[in-house]
Amino acid sequence: MQSKISKITIKGKAKIVVSDDETLVVKEKKKDLKPLFDYLSKRDIDFFPLIIEEDESSIKYKYYETIENFQIDNDSEIARLVSDLHYKTAYFKTVSRKKYKDIYNTLIDNTDYLKDYYNSLISEIDNETYMSPSNYLLARNFNIIMGVLLYIEKELNLWYNLVKDKTRERVCIVHNNLRKDNFLNGDKTILLSWDNYLVDTPVLDIYKFYKNEYKTIDFKSFLQNYNDTFKLTKEEQKLLFIMISFPRKINETSSEYEKVKDTKELLDYIYRTNEVIKSNIFN
Secondary structure (H helix, E strand, O other), X not given: OOOOEEEEEEEOOEEEEEEOOOEEEEEEOOOOOHHHHHHHHHOOOOOOOOEEEEOOOEEEEEOOOOOOOOOOHHHHHXXXXXXXXXXXXXXXXXXXXXXXXXHHHHHHHHHXXXXXXXXXXXXXXXXXXXXXXXXXXXXXXXXXXXXXXXXXXXXXXXXXXXXXXXXXXEEEEEOOOOOHHHXXXXXXXXXXXXXXXXXEOHHHHHHHHHHHHOOOOOHHHXXXXXXXXXXXXXXXXXXXXHHHHOOOOOOOOOOHHHHHHHHHHHHHHHHHHHXXXXXXXOO
């Protein structure tokens, strides 16, 4: 006899379905995850959700109870899980030199674009008779922004000199959606939302986690804990610092209040990132 559903709760893109004998999480199926989870199990990795049932359109997962007010201690548990994932699935694959050249060209083009963008912006600001508060804030810190872009340009050239003759690259399973909300705190920590996973450089996971959580984590501590299990190579370290250094554009908005707030957030990101890079975590 089929169990009777007593309650359905919508949480984000998932449904929590409570029946007489079990509670399941039902999500739309975007990718076949069973081969991935089987592979992770063989690599002694068990912090993914258990699949109960699936069909062509949906996946049913085991429901995990969360512990009220449970906090991961100083993000060390997240660092341990992420480094474990990368360490236990890492291998070297053959790549063409063209791949590194393409990465270099993409990043250097982005650097040139941002230099042109901010130079055009400061030219417009310099022609104003009376600067708005947001433009005054940007003008006062213009040299800091350009300094970051010059740092990126220099480090990109150093990185490319390290990798331009390489024909092998270290890759691993990359979750590709790391954020604190995807770590479920229960009897053990479960990492959710694997739909975007791929095989790529571990730098990609750390970069995206930083962009998502730079305000909420002690990233120096995170990297130290990560590095205890899985040490990034010199070229991986350099690429990570290059990628997290990129400043974004100023959001166009009609509200001066929002412009000031956005500019302050941009500068806060630059200062935080500079502190991480200057801390010599990997030395």
